[in-house]
Amino acid sequence: MANENFIIVDHINGYLMPNAPDIYVMKRSSPFFKVPEMSAGSRPTDGGNFLFTRAEMEDFIKREPLAERFIRKCISGKDFINNTPRYCLYLADCQPNELRKMPLVYERVKNVRELRLKSKSKQTQRDADKPMLFQRFVQSSANYIFIPQVSSERRKYIPMGFMPPEMVCLDPNLMIPNANLFHFGVLTSSVHMAWVRMVAGRLKSDYRYSATICYNPFPWPLFYTDEQQKRIEATAQAILDARANYPNATYADLYDEVSMPADLRKAHTENDREVMKAYRFREDIPELAMQIVLLNSYQTLHEEFDLEDDE
Numbered sequence: 001m002a003n004e005n006f007i008i009v010d011h012i013n014g015y016l017m018p019n020a021p022d023i024y025v026m027k028r029s030s031p032f033f034k035v036p037e038m039s040a041g042s043r044p045t046d047g048g049n050f051l052f053t054r055a056e057m058e059d060f061i062k063r064e065p066l067a068e069r070f071i072r073k074c075i076s077g078k079d080f081i082n083n084t085p086r087y088c089l090y091l092a093d094c095q096p097n098e099l100r101k102m103p104l105v106y107e108r109v110k111n112v113r114e115l116r117l118k119s120k121s122k123q124t125q126r127d128a129d130k131p132m133l134f135q136r137f138v139q140s141s142a143n144y145i146f147i148p149q150v151s152s153e154r155r156k157y158i159p160m161g162f163m164p165p166e167m168v169c170l171d172p173n174l175m176i177p178n179a180n181l182f183h184f185g186v187l188t189s190s191v192h193m194a195w196v197r198m199v200a201g202r203l204k205s206d207y208r209y210s211a212t213i214c215y216n217p218f219p220w221p222l223f224y225t226d227e228q229q230k231r232i233e234a235t236a237q238a239i240l241d242a243r244a245n246y247p248n249a250t251y252a253d254l255y256d257e258v259s260m261p262a263d264l265r266k267a268h269t270e271n272d273r274e275v276m277k278a279y280r281f282r283e284d285i286p287e288l289a290m291q292i293v294l295l296n297s298y299q300t301l302h303e304e305f306d307l308e309d310d311e
Contacts, residue, residue, distance in 0.1 A: 021292065021296065023295045023299045026302065027216075027217075028217045031215065032217065032218075032219070032220075032305060033220045035179075035183060035220060036177060036178045036179045036183065038174055038176045040174060040175075040211070041168070041169030041171045042074075042136060042137045042170060043135045043170075043171040044134045045115075045116060045124060045127065045134070045135035046112045046134070049089075049109070049111045049112050050134070052071075052086070052087040053087075054084075054086075060104065066102050067105050070090055070091055070094055070105070071087050071088070072087065072166065072168055073085060073086070073166065073168065074086050074087060074088040074168035074170050075163065075167055075168070075169060075170060077151070080146060080148055081159060081250065083250040083251070089105065089108065091109070091132040092133055094132060109131045110131070113128045136171065137168075139165070140175065140177035140178070141165055141177070141178075142177060142178050143164055144176055145161070145176040145183065145187070146161055146162070146167075146173065146174070147160045147173065147176070147187075148160070148174075149174060149208060150206050151207045151209065152207075153202075153206055155255045155257070156255070156257065157188055157193055157268060158188075158196065159255050160184070160188060161243075161251075162179075163175070174210075174211060180233070181237055182233050185233060185236030185239075185274070186220065186232065186275055186278075188271065189276075190275070190276070191276060191294075192275075194287045194294065197287075197291075198291045198294075199214060200213065200214050201213070217302075218294075218298075219294055221275070228277060228278045229278075231277075232271065232274045235271035235273075235274050238267040238270065239267045243264060245264075246261060
């Protein structure tokens with residue numbers, strides 16, 4: 001009796017793809033293409049002393065009113081997916097005399113200094129000399145695309161979205177400053193998701209997105225027209241518009257395969273169609289075939305740019 005749980009193939013590559021080329025995607029520190037650079041978010045290294053939930057922030061301001069002007073909104077992957085606001089102390093503009101007038105803030109800064117001094121990392125120990133500051137702070141001057149580092153494999157698309165520059169993106173999540181609708185449309189498409197499913201790391205079974213593997217080596221479309229770019233921008237905007245129809249829904253709600261609204265699904269389907277046209281893919285192309293094309297495109301770019309640089 002035939003076993004329908006397996007198929008016989010001639011070859012399986014390192015990504016467990018049947019009859020696919022033995023091409024391995026290497027980490028890159030920057031994109032192949034002229035697209036905005038992706039960076040990790042800000043790293044507090046604070047032991048939680050700089051961060052608050054909404055309730056914690058409101059209670060803290062009641063007890064320490066002078067701290068209110070040093071509070072900023074911030075966001076992690078879980079905050080983004082579940083639409084739960086987070087807040088942080090941002091003390092870069094706080095003068096020493098102001099800090100000493102806020103005993104509750106002073107205590108938290110003192111805790112940060114002590115925590116960093118106890119670290120095994122020499123750099124973190126050195127950063128104990130500036131305990132009022134995040135260990136790394138990344139500020140965008142314009143709206144940026146936020147991408148959660150970890151996202152459920154059950155979702156057809158990784159939820160991502162535009163954030164205002166004043167929203168602090170928290171490490172290890174990722175941000176693309178100065179990205180536009182075209183970049184958003186390609187990244188939230190089935191083409192990019194085919195690439196992510198192939199190359200991304202995993203946390204248990206969930207996608208673990210990274211700049212060096214998922215974004216920088218990604219082969220963007222080469223031969224699209226200005227008209228195709230405009231259509232992708234339009235379908236990307238339609239995705240954002242469809243999301244806006246559900247202000248009380250979280251991304252966990254919107255991108256669940258059962259509860260995903262019909263208009264959002266339609267907007268994504270139309271965006272997929274336009275992005276596939278930019279790649280010159282047939283609309284009915286299987287994901288495996290798409291991945292093989294992307295791997296071969298990557299290999300061409302790798303040989304043209306990376307191997308030349310090594311010579």
